[in-house]
Amino acid sequence: MKGRLQPLWQGGLALLLLALPFATDAALGHGWVRILDFALLYVLLALGLNIVVGYAGLLDLGYVAFFAVGAYCYGLLASPHFDLHWPLWVLLPMGALLAASFGVLLGTPTLGLRGDYLAIVTLGFGEIIRIFLNNLNTPVNITNGPQGVSLIDPLRIGPWSLGQVHHLAGFDIPVVVNVYFLFLLGVLGAIGLSRRLEHSRIGRAWAAIREDEIAAASMGLYTRNLKLLAFAMGASFGGLSGGLFAGFQGFVSPESFTLQESVMILCMVVLGGMGNIAGVVLGAVLLSVLPEALRAAGGLQQDLLGRVWVDPSNLRMLLFGLALVLMMLLRPEGLLPARARQRELHGQ
Amino acid sequence: MVSEAHGAMSPLLEAVGISKRFGGLRALSGVSLRLASGSITGLIGPNGAGKTTFFNVLTGIYKPDEGTLQFAGQPLPAGQPHAVAACGIARTFQNIRLFANMSVLENVMVGRHVRTRAGVLGALFRTAATRREEEAITARALELLDYVGIGAQAARVASTLSYGDQRRLEIARALATDPRLLALDEPAAGMNATERARLGELIRRIREDGTAVLLIEHDVKWVMQLCDRVLVLDYGECIAEGTPQAVQSDPKVIEAYLGMGGA
Numbered sequence: 001m002k003g004r005l006q007p008l009w010q011g012g013l014a015l016l017l018l019a020l021p022f023a024t025d026a027a028l029g030h031g032w033v034r035i036l037d038f039a040l041l042y043v044l045l046a047l048g049l050n051i052v053v054g055y056a057g058l059l060d061l062g063y064v065a066f067f068a069v070g071a072y073c074y075g076l077l078a079s080p081h082f083d084l085h086w087p088l089w090v091l092l093p094m095g096a097l098l099a100a101s102f103g104v105l106l107g108t109p110t111l112g113l114r115g116d117y118l119a120i121v122t123l124g125f126g127e128i129i130r131i132f133l134n135n136l137n138t139p140v141n142i143t144n145g146p147q148g149v150s151l152i153d154p155l156r157i158g159p160w161s162l163g164q165v166h167h168l169a170g171f172d173i174p175v176v177v178n179v180y181f182l183f184l185l186g187v188l189g190a191i192g193l194s195r196r197l198e199h200s201r202i203g204r205a206w207a208a209i210r211e212d213e214i215a216a217a218s219m220g221l222y223t224r225n226l227k228l229l230a231f232a233m234g235a236s237f238g239g240l241s242g243g244l245f246a247g248f249q250g251f252v253s254p255e256s257f258t259l260q261e262s263v264m265i266l267c268m269v270v271l272g273g274m275g276n277i278a279g280v281v282l283g284a285v286l287l288s289v290l291p292e293a294l295r296a297a298g299g300l301q302q303d304l305l306g307r308v309w310v311d312p313s314n315l316r317m318l319l320f321g322l323a324l325v326l327m328m329l330l331r332p333e334g335l336l337p338a339r340a341r342q343r344e345l346h347g348q
Numbered sequence: 349m350v351s352e353a354h355g356a357m358s359p360l361l362e363a364v365g366i367s368k369r370f371g372g373l374r375a376l377s378g379v380s381l382r383l384a385s386g387s388i389t390g391l392i393g394p395n396g397a398g399k400t401t402f403f404n405v406l407t408g409i410y411k412p413d414e415g416t417l418q419f420a421g422q423p424l425p426a427g428q429p430h431a432v433a434a435c436g437i438a439r440t441f442q443n444i445r446l447f448a449n450m451s452v453l454e455n456v457m458v459g460r461h462v463r464t465r466a467g468v469l470g471a472l473f474r475t476a477a478t479r480r481e482e483e484a485i486t487a488r489a490l491e492l493l494d495y496v497g498i499g500a501q502a503a504r505v506a507s508t509l510s511y512g513d514q515r516r517l518e519i520a521r522a523l524a525t526d527p528r529l530l531a532l533d534e535p536a537a538g539m540n541a542t543e544r545a546r547l548g549e550l551i552r553r554i555r556e557d558g559t560a561v562l563l564i565e566h567d568v569k570w571v572m573q574l575c576d577r578v579l580v581l582d583y584g585e586c587i588a589e590g591t592p593q594a595v596q597s598d599p600k601v602i603e604a605y606l607g608m609g610g611a
Contacts, residue, residue, distance in 0.1 A: 193472055196471050196472055196474060197468070197471055197472070200466065200470075200471030200478070200482075201461060201464060201466045201471065201478075201481070201482070201485070202466070202467065202468060202471055203471070204450075204454060204457055204458055204461070205458065205461050207447065207450055207454070207458075208447050208450070208458040208461075211446075211447035211448060211449060211450060212445050212446075212447060212448075214409065214429070214445065215441065215445035215446070215447065216447075216458070217408075217409075217429040217430050217433075218407055218408075218409070218429045218430075218432075218433060218438075218439055218441075219433055219438070219458055219459050219461065219462065219521060219522075219524075219525060220430050220433030220434050220459075220461055220462025220463075220525050221430055221458070221461055221462070222430045223430065229468065233468065340449035340450065341449075343449045343505055343507070344448075344449050
């Protein structure tokens with residue numbers, strides 16, 4: 001397969017990924033491992049959105065809705081809210097499937113739309129889901145409204161709960177590290193699936209639709225079903241990610257699923273390089289870790305200079321916006337672009 | 349306007365009374381066409397005569413307002429390009445529509461989509477059947493690139509090919525769908541005389557290998573040499589149909605090409 005790493009690099013990368021949470025924990029503390037955990041969740045989300053935006057070329061501004069569907073599916077069926085405590089191995093696939101069916105639900109009315117129009121409809125869809133979650137507490141309390149669902153069961157694989165500290169060969173493995181490895185597994189699975197889809201008959205068909213929809217249809221591609229498939233596959237990653245999020249946080253509420261989140265995930269895909277897995281992973285990691293690093297810069301000034309000269313939490317969004325503007329001007333194809341996208345934007 | 353020459357044999361394609369309007373403009377008015385298997389048919393006419401509109405109706409991009417299309421004895425699905433391709437009609441475009449940023453090989457591989465079946469599960473689990481199918485797709489695509497004479501360019505990006513080679517690639521991509529009828533919209537546009545002659549050879553070879561060809565072309569001389577039958581459109585109406593010799597001497601055709609009183 002194209003682009004596969006050399007065994008030496010593979011080994012090095014595996015070792016790095018294994019050691020990373022322990023090293024981070026030792027050097028920077030639990031809080032930073034938690035940031036890594038969230039970075040992995042964002043990678044999963046960005047990989048899912050990449051299928052829709054990067055492969056099939058369908059602009060989706062409501063992607064966080066699928067994350068919400070997965071999160072609430074897990075939250076409602078594994079918490080005291082309905083007094084249900086279903087196991088992880090049922091809830092995660094179920095969340096992914098449910099999100100996929102919501103993907104089809106979103107896709108069906110938008111099939112004739114492209115570009116700006118599609119973006120507006122998907123934006124509306126994302127908001128509808130959030131508002132439903134916010135208001136479905138009357139007349140029958142399903143989602144518990146703005147208060148959200150709390151006391152969600154921690155992630156548990158068989159008898160092994162990830163919500164407590166484990167001791168292994170003299171080491172303490174904290175909760176955030178347990179979770180890191182589960183999320184890493186999810187991300188590696190998602191990367192594998194993305195690669196296989198990309199280099200398949202279906203992935204080729206998506207690329208053709210992205211390039212020229214009329215020519216694709218004239219070559220016998222049933223664009224309706226292929227687009228729905230892209231929406232469903234992308235959404236399933238979002239649903240899985242939502243389930244992991246709910247089990248990790250122990251709490252979900254509608255305010256985690258705002259338009260801002262959808263935009264952020266889209267930025268990760270575009271900034272990293274849509275259509276290219278490595279780029280999307282890089283984009284997601286950078287955009288989820290850098291703002292946190294900036295937050296830490298305040299404390300650093302305190303230590304080094306005696307006082308906080310520039311409060312980075314105020315500047316965070318400004319810097320973020322500046323970075324996006326610069327990227328779009330200087331490197332619109334993303335940090336690690338897909339070859340096709342680079343050709344599109346820079347000729348040969 | 350229906351030709352009697354092929355009357356004994358049931359035609360591969362039979363269009364009857366096709367009309368298409370865009371607002372107040374009648375782009376096609378009652379155009380009928382019969383086309384036999386293994387034939388090369390030319391569709392000619394001045395600019396704006398409705399040739400490309402007819403292609404778009406035939407290949408399902410537009411739905412006709414009136415009229416019926418029968419292909420190999422079956423009604424052709426109207427307004428569904430993917431279904432038309434599945435029935436066995438493939439086309440090229442007047443203003444080349446390749447998948448510009450994909451490789452030459454991938455362009456042709458997309459053409460195989462309609463004759464292959466691997467789905468998501470096959471892709472995700474990379475089953476033996478899927479891998480075999482992918483190999484077969486690649487092999488067939490390479491074969492077709494050789495067939496149209498651009499096998500050496502397989503790894504290049506489609507948009508970097510020369511103009512003539514892009515036209516050939518469009519033909520290879522269309523042939524990848526295993527068509528029984530190949531519809532070429534101005535395949536020789538922008539080509540010089542040598543390239544035209546070589547394209548003519550390719551089209552004859554495609555016919556000999558069992559695929560009927562319907563083509564739009566402006567170069568009347570080239571069309572007359574190549575085609576078995578010619579249909580002339582003017583202002584959305586069919587004004588003549590028959591062998592090249594018959595059509596060439598038809599006063600209505602001469603008038604359409606040379607203008608009022610020109611004959």
